[in-house]
Amino acid sequence: MKERRVVITGMGIYSCIGLNLAEVKESLFAGRSGIQFDEKRKAFGYRSCLTGMVEMPNLKADLSRRQRVSLGEEAAYAYVATKEALQNAKIDQDFLDSNEVGVIYGNDSTAKSVIESVDKIREKKDTTLVGSGAIFKAMNSTVTMNLSTIFRLTGINFTVSAACASGSHAIGMGYQLIKAGLQDCVICGGAQEINELAMGSFDGLGVFSMNTEDPTKASRPFDAARDGLVPSGGAATLIIESYEAAVKRGAPILAEIIGYGFSSNGEHISTPNVDGPSTAMKKALEQAQLAPEKVDYVNAHATSTPVGDANEAKAIASVFGSHKPYVSSTKSMTGHECWMAGASEVIYSMLMMQNEFLAPNINIEEPDESAAELNLVKKTLNKKIDVFLSNSFGFGGTNSALIVKRID
Structure with missing residues (x-):
């Protein structure tokens, strides 16, 4: 089939x-x-x-x-x-x-x-x-x-x-x-x-x-x-x-889900690593049959913890290389919505896609060394998004990445 x-x-x-x-x-x-x-x-x-x-x-x-x-x-x-x-x-x-x-x-x-x-x-x-x-x-x-x-x-x-x-x-x-x-x-x-x-x-x-x-x-x-x-x-x-x-049924078609990647870190129960998130993002891109440079925006999992944010920044940099998609963490505004976050952040990104803007990663005064490699959105940008990737990671080393594409 x-x-x-x-x-x-x-x-x-x-x-x-x-x-x-x-x-x-x-x-x-x-x-x-x-x-x-x-x-x-x-x-x-x-x-x-x-x-x-x-x-x-x-x-x-x-x-x-x-x-x-x-x-x-x-x-x-x-x-x-x-x-x-x-x-x-x-x-x-x-x-x-x-x-x-x-x-x-x-x-x-x-x-x-x-x-x-x-x-x-x-x-x-x-x-x-x-x-x-x-x-x-x-x-x-x-x-x-x-x-x-x-x-x-x-x-x-x-x-x-x-x-x-x-x-x-x-x-x-x-x-x-x-x-x-x-x-x-x-x-x-x-x-x-x-x-x-x-x-x-x-x-x-x-x-x-x-x-x-x-x-x-x-x-x-x-x-x-x-x-x-x-x-x-x-x-x-x-x-x-x-x-x-x-x-x-004549439904309003808002966007298309084109990739879902997942992985487990297989290491510490609460401390995230770089390889697990990287694998989830790569799997999502592979299922979407999408080159990394086609992703316009990454809604980062980044929760505002020292180790977690740094390792995700390294993972994003390793997956996307010289192509630097826009990155922000809406948790800067919402805090960490825990079990809800993986769904809400798709909706936040969808609202940006529908209304052609990128929401800022507020409260950034000076990015740390790892985040300095990213194309961080520090102020609201009017920008058309055709494809976004949303990251979600959790205790026990569980990782998920979803890729969503605009339908015009």
Whole structure:
């Protein structure tokens, strides 16, 4: 069977730099940070109290009590992002009811829902008081199980658990299934809860920025003075379809996914290397049958950690050589959205492609030695993008790279 083309037909986003596509586009163009100081973390014992923050959506008008009782924080964010993505793709419930649509979403932990359930049992000494929705909120697959039942989906249904590459691998898996002819349409994305219960052990590793004087300047990927990442979250959803299926239903075709590369570092559990990311990017280029010089822009994974940013800069330089595509890390504005990041950063890059600009890597005063070799975007540029590559890497050495091409 001939491999099929895979296109993006819809997007939805719920982010600390905007609660929908229009708001996020404006923030990206303006180089506006969504980072703030969270007083609750200070009282909780955090060393670093910085975070990207979003409000919990009120879904009473959208969902029944029975549906809401199973929705934890990250699943609620994912519902909002998916609702926008389906509208963006011009897909209604009638279409979902009469077609096999799947869901693959990235989510690698669920802290708040688990802790709240256990605390209630400890207090009451009675498991029956924990509530009927507790188990569905607490599982790592909470997002896919909730989205599949709310939207009555009948296709592929599973969660990708791959640290900070989860959202990217979810898109990659959906892409491969459609390419192989096993699905026509898949809802893909990533979600991350934002609360003090979810990030405590991460804070304890000492990898968060301590720059509390100006939270908006704390996340500074590739800058020589960076001192750590800033956690964040929300949800991002993409609707991906086979080109034939999209044309058949008259869908808005936004772009085409042409490559997905992956690898594992096979070394330290938390310290990234150069070879793993390089391999993922090379595999993506190979699958896309694309020469490196055809890539206009790289949305870097760069989280604002000393070792991670430097090694990614070296990897990008090794893959692209004398061709220096524009590079920026949108995490300079959003912080590190963890399990969501691989999906949201494709959407950020898509918004740049659609609106013909490159969002800046804010907070760069002086690039470090490795980053100095890159063509870093320090201020918003009006620029047409035909092809972009988005990097996502995670704990355990998991790496993912996606390549997306404009369709005119």
